[in-house]
Amino acid sequence: MTTLTITRPDDWHVHLRDGAVLTNTVADISRYFGRAIVMPNLVPPVTDAKSAKAYYDRIMAQKPEAHFTPLMVLYLTDETTPEDIIEAKAQGLVVAAKLYPAGATTNSSSGVTDISKLGPVFAAMEQTGMLLLVHGEVTDNDIDIFDREGVFIERTLRPLVAQYPDLKVVLEHITTQNAVEFVNEAGSNVAATITAHHLLFNRNHMLVGGIRPHYFCLPILKRNIHQQALIEAATSGSEKFFLGTDSAPHTQQAKEAACGCAGAYTAHAAIELYAEAFEEADALDKLEAFASLNGPRFYGLPVNGDKIILEKKSWQVPTSLPFGEDRVIPIRADDTIAWQVKG
Numbered sequence: 001m002t003t004l005t006i007t008r009p010d011d012w013h014v015h016l017r018d019g020a021v022l023t024n025t026v027a028d029i030s031r032y033f034g035r036a037i038v039m040p041n042l043v044p045p046v047t048d049a050k051s052a053k054a055y056y057d058r059i060m061a062q063k064p065e066a067h068f069t070p071l072m073v074l075y076l077t078d079e080t081t082p083e084d085i086i087e088a089k090a091q092g093l094v095v096a097a098k099l100y101p102a103g104a105t106t107n108s109s110s111g112v113t114d115i116s117k118l119g120p121v122f123a124a125m126e127q128t129g130m131l132l133l134v135h136g137e138v139t140d141n142d143i144d145i146f147d148r149e150g151v152f153i154e155r156t157l158r159p160l161v162a163q164y165p166d167l168k169v170v171l172e173h174i175t176t177q178n179a180v181e182f183v184n185e186a187g188s189n190v191a192a193t194i195t196a197h198h199l200l201f202n203r204n205h206m207l208v209g210g211i212r213p214h215y216f217c218l219p220i221l222k223r224n225i226h227q228q229a230l231i232e233a234a235t236s237g238s239e240k241f242f243l244g245t246d247s248a249p250h251t252q253q254a255k256e257a258a259c260g261c262a263g264a265y266t267a268h269a270a271i272e273l274y275a276e277a278f279e280e281a282d283a284l285d286k287l288e289a290f291a292s293l294n295g296p297r298f299y300g301l302p303v304n305g306d307k308i309i310l311e312k313k314s315w316q317v318p319t320s321l322p323f324g325e326d327r328v329i330p331i332r333a334d335d336t337i338a339w340q341v342k343g
């Protein structure tokens, strides 16, 4: 049987949500990931050291596998102060702060309305070495949803990166060739995460033969030339690109609705789906750097000290999975995945 042994990977972008569903999301994410950057877009959001500690404790109360550590993130709002950053950094659980342009995505109504007012906050992040994670989409009604990432890069991100050259910035869940080019051309302080679903799918998967709500996520799946650019970036060996699942569960009812929520659930089989994408690109030898080495290097954290083993052994994904009192439909539901993690 074909096997692949890699250093234990980390997930640099995941939504675990809160309440009863933590039982399911924490079990899935901690199965083999060493660490996960836990997104703060709860209602209300995680905005300071105190709420980050409380959320951290709720995650740890689920008794994740011993190899797992959640890394916490502050949600930037118009009210965030430099003191919030300094206090969170000193507390030690928070490693990054997240910029959601107001209204860009799920639970982003408290997001930032005027980025120019956050100057002192970005300066404090630069000084304390706290990373800035960015949901990179503009929200203007007149900008087409397929163009929102590209416009955000030119209008907001390029000037921001120029203004704060020492700020470490991760452009999250990139979906376009424009984003790949921007990150490649930027300094070593700029990196990006790429999801498994943006490597495996393009907008045809979501829209041909019927509308498939479980493929609907933000930033939205793009045309195949962009998918190809993401595959090339992830498998290029460049240290600037690393694994971030953006596994973002919503209940089956919330997805299969007249106005369905954005988000795809991949935490049930994350590294397995990435392995498929890398195998398809004939680049399995590049998976370890992308999944296990580049992320910690960029965050200034040690690489995990142990290994996991992937086996080429097809398995059937269930029709749905438990999600608190509800069900979540995972990516590849009722279909097979070619790889399995041993043990």
Ligand SMILES: NC(=O)N[C@@H](CC(=O)O)C(=O)O
Pocket (backbone or CB within 6 Å): 015, 041, 105, 106, 107, 135, 216, 217, 218, 219, 246, 248, 249, 262, 263, 264
């Ligand atoms: N990716 C998504 O489609 N949804 C995420 C939010 C986000 O990461 O933008 C969610 O929280 O549901």
Ligand SMILES: [Zn+2]
Pocket (backbone or CB within 6 Å): 105, 135, 172, 173, 218, 219
């Ligand atoms: Zn996002």
Ligand SMILES: [Zn+2]
Pocket (backbone or CB within 6 Å): 013, 014, 015, 039, 246, 248
């Ligand atoms: Zn996300």
